[in-house]
Amino acid sequence: MHGFEDFEQELSDLEAANLRRRLRTIAEVHGTTVRTADQPQREKVLFCSNNYLNLAEDERLRKAAVEAIRKYGWGAGASRLICGTLRPHTELEEAFADWAGKERALYFPSGWSANQTILTTLPNKGDLVLMDHRCHASIVDAVRTSGADFRTYRDESDQRLQRFLTDAKYRRKYIVTESIFSMDGDPARLDILAELKERFGAVLILDEAHGLGCFGPTGAGLAEQLGILDNVDILIAPLGKAAGCAGALAAAPAAVIDLLINRGRPLIYTTAAPAACAAAALTAIRIIQNEPHRRKQLSENAAYLRNQLLKMGLNIGQTASQIIPVIIGESEKALLWSSRLEAEGYFVTAIRPPTVPKGAARLRLSVQYAHTKEQMDGLCRVLKGLAG
Numbered sequence: 001m002h003g004f005e006d007f008e009q010e011l012s013d014l015e016a017a018n019l020r021r022r023l024r025t026i027a028e029v030h031g032t033t034v035r036t037a038d039q040p041q042r043e044k045v046l047f048c049s050n051n052y053l054n055l056a057e058d059e060r061l062r063k064a065a066v067e068a069i070r071k072y073g074w075g076a077g078a079s080r081l082i083c084g085t086l087r088p089h090t091e092l093e094e095a096f097a098d099w100a101g102k103e104r105a106l107y108f109p110s111g112w113s114a115n116q117t118i119l120t121t122l123p124n125k126g127d128l129v130l131m132d133h134r135c136h137a138s139i140v141d142a143v144r145t146s147g148a149d150f151r152t153y154r155d156e157s158d159q160r161l162q163r164f165l166t167d168a169k170y171r172r173k174y175i176v177t178e179s180i181f182s183m184d185g186d187p188a189r190l191d192i193l194a195e196l197k198e199r200f201g202a203v204l205i206l207d208e209a210h211g212l213g214c215f216g217p218t219g220a221g222l223a224e225q226l227g228i229l230d231n232v233d234i235l236i237a238p239l240g241k242a243a244g245c246a247g248a249l250a251a252a253p254a255a256v257i258d259l260l261i262n263r264g265r266p267l268i269y270t271t272a273a274p275a276a277c278a279a280a281a282l283t284a285i286r287i288i289q290n291e292p293h294r295r296k297q298l299s300e301n302a303a304y305l306r307n308q309l310l311k312m313g314l315n316i317g318q319t320a321s322q323i324i325p326v327i328i329g330e331s332e333k334a335l336l337w338s339s340r341l342e343a344e345g346y347f348v349t350a351i352r353p354p355t356v357p358k359g360a361a362r363l364r365l366s367v368q369y370a371h372t373k374e375q376m377d378g379l380c381r382v383l384k385g386l387a388g
């Protein structure tokens, strides 16, 4: 009727395969509970937010953002290179470079754009990118369009990885990975990658989206925890997760940062994130550094929930973090479990292909610092009933 029948067909095909996705509007959030707009009278316990340390609602972040809005206004007004670099951006970058022990840092409006900028600007024709097969879409899509040759490896001891690394025809070889994989919660063997990177002279790029704030003596991430931060050439820290903010930081040698500023099109041609976002992020970094009890409690909560689920015989894969997949299999069943949980007062979105492999649909539980034992026990009771 309006010329989009093919789109409608595609959507009904998705529907038929239980793969159609819809946006849910959240009307209210209070730490570990939400009210959805379609059922505002009912409070539900949230088990799918990446706000791991409950910093998103922290009064100090709100205050930092409001003060920055008063001082600088809301929108940054221009891209970073024109006149959109405001003092909070610079202060945030300096603090992160310092924390990561790198020469310089750069703030991006999102983790997606950080990966897009870094992975399309640095690797080029004549280079080779090796990436873990579990990597996030923002990494995969960027690498695919970089112009470099790329290969994926199954895990860090995959023999092919070493073979690729010895291939002499490339100018530069990059290894790209996440620290904690976003859908399975399993950690990368960064110790092995650090060793390989040194042995073969490769460049190591690490996305700490789910490690920042949750691991390491000062919360800098899994690489810090393993004592190999120095072996990481480019450290990427999306701030939408544990930091409870928005945007992402990358820390690297000065030449890398300067090249990104000069050649990184997704950064050059986008409006800078509001100064308030940078101001809140700096506050979040200070809290992460100074309040280790948050990550300690988070890790205790996560260990507790993992144990309870294991005792029930559920398949939670190889997780060793606050991300706990309950792998169900068929999309239809994952959707059913999700809606049954919601009926019992637990909000957990089903994750289906193509976000996860076919036949590996799941509930992706994420634990927060502020979850109580009662909330976790309640969730387990419902899951136990579902698992029958």
Ligand SMILES: *Cc1c(COP(=O)(O)O)cnc(C)c1O
Pocket (backbone or CB within 6 Å): 109, 110, 111, 112, 113, 115, 136, 138, 178, 182, 207, 209, 210, 238, 239, 240, 246, 247, 248
């Ligand atoms: C969430 C995520 C991103 C994207 O970060 P945004 O700030 O949400 O765009 C990048 N990498 C990984 C591994 C992520 O989980």
